[in-house]
Amino acid sequence: MSVLTSESGAEGRDLLVVRDLRLGVGEGEGSFEPVVGAALRADRGEVVGVVGESGSGKSLMLRAIAGLLPPGVDYRGGEVTVGGIDVPHAKPADLHRLRGETVGMIFQEPMTALNPTMRIGTQIAEAARAHRDLGRGEAKARAIDLLGRMGFTEPARQYRLYPHELSGGMRQRVVIAIALAGEPALLLCDEPTTALDATVTMRVLDLIVGLVSDLDIGVVLVTHDLGVAARICDRIVVMYAGRMLEEGPADKVLRRPRHPYTLALLRAVPTRETTIEELRAIPGTPPVPQEQLPGCPFAPRCEFAEDACLREVRTVAIEDGRTTACRRHEVLAKMVEGAGV
Numbered sequence: 001m002s003v004l005t006s007e008s009g010a011e012g013r014d015l016l017v018v019r020d021l022r023l024g025v026g027e028g029e030g031s032f033e034p035v036v037g038a039a040l041r042a043d044r045g046e047v048v049g050v051v052g053e054s055g056s057g058k059s060l061m062l063r064a065i066a067g068l069l070p071p072g073v074d075y076r077g078g079e080v081t082v083g084g085i086d087v088p089h090a091k092p093a094d095l096h097r098l099r100g101e102t103v104g105m106i107f108q109e110p111m112t113a114l115n116p117t118m119r120i121g122t123q124i125a126e127a128a129r130a131h132r133d134l135g136r137g138e139a140k141a142r143a144i145d146l147l148g149r150m151g152f153t154e155p156a157r158q159y160r161l162y163p164h165e166l167s168g169g170m171r172q173r174v175v176i177a178i179a180l181a182g183e184p185a186l187l188l189c190d191e192p193t194t195a196l197d198a199t200v201t202m203r204v205l206d207l208i209v210g211l212v213s214d215l216d217i218g219v220v221l222v223t224h225d226l227g228v229a230a231r232i233c234d235r236i237v238v239m240y241a242g243r244m245l246e247e248g249p250a251d252k253v254l255r256r257p258r259h260p261y262t263l264a265l266l267r268a269v270p271t272r273e274t275t276i277e278e279l280r281a282i283p284g285t286p287p288v289p290q291e292q293l294p295g296c297p298f299a300p301r302c303e304f305a306e307d308a309c310l311r312e313v314r315t316v317a318i319e320d321g322r323t324t325a326c327r328r329h330e331v332l333a334k335m336v337e338g339a340g341v
């Protein structure tokens with residue numbers, strides 16, 4: 001793990017630590033916890049992927065890291081520390097510093113992120129001035145520099161364009177530039193390529209990887225797409241029903257899954273060779289966050305489950321610095337190693 005610079009305010013510590021995070025919706029009857037015991041770490045210089053089906057709590061966890069929970073959702077327990085800031089207990093002034101200076105965030109809704117009436121360069125320059133003490137000229141120079149980094153070939157001219165004059169891929173690059181304008185140490189990306197076609201997706205992902213090494217930032221990338229995660233992530237966290245089911249180095253998790261849910265996700269990904277008959281939908285129904293089980297949330301849909309899985313769930317450390325919440329991971333490992341996925 002890299003040693004942090006003092007700029008992140010967290011010398012010698014991880015840039016991001018999420019431990020046993022619980023988020024709650026509502027009070028009394030009808031109240032539920034869409035995120036239960038989530039855990040995550042990220043450092044400068046790495047891309048950490050959070051994968052899982054829609055509704056698994058990925059976006060809420062990301063918002064919790066940025067101190068931007070939607071109304072009606074609150075912190076119920078656990079720890080979120082970013083650059084030394086205790087996010088759930090931070091004062092408004094610290095939260096302002098956190099957003100932009102420590103954390104840059106790209107939200108899931110790409111079309112609402114830009115102001116249609118303002119030139120793209122001005123939007124980036126204003127974001128820079130909101131977080132850093134820059135004069136107008138300096139902010140403009142920074143915006144032009146960022147547009148160049150984002151692959152705009154004539155940034156000094158393209159600075160003056162409006163969002164509607166750009167393609168979807170270029171607009172998403174502007175959104176990334178705005179998130180980076182305050183020079184954050186950590187970039188949080190929520191499904192940053194969902195609205196883009198395959199070729200543009202690849203280019204945006206490669207751009208993010210380039211930024212990680214050029215700017216020495218950490219990235220947390222939320223995606224439901226395992227192909228996206230496989231392309232750029234160093235480590236992967238698999239979430240289901242608000243819980244973390246498996247975590248580890250990306251190549252290990254994707255090649256040798258140690259949780260049946262990860263295996264099910266992998267089997268549901270079409271490849272060039274798969275036929276419709278081979279594609280396996282995950283059996284059973286997706287979880288409903290309002291119905292929390294005492295045991296493993298995936299057990300009702302799991303081909304490996306035994307009675308004990310329905311009663312209790314515990315995360316254990318396994319080989320290669322990995323963790324899994326599956327008590328039957330050794331049985332799964334034998335099957336995966338024996339037959340291939």
Ligand SMILES: Nc1ncnc2c1ncn2[C@@H]1O[C@H](COP(=O)(O)OP(=O)(O)O)[C@@H](O)[C@H]1O
Nearest residue numbers: 025034053054055056057058059060070072289
């Ligand atoms: N603003 C909100 N208010 C109340 N409940 C919410 C809100 N946003 C999300 N949820 C609940 O939390 C669950 C997880 O949502 P989300 O984090 O958006 O999942 P994902 O990003 O993995 O698709 C949802 O199924 C929903 O029940």
Ligand SMILES: [Mg+2]
Nearest residue numbers: 058059060108
């Ligand atoms: Mg989401």
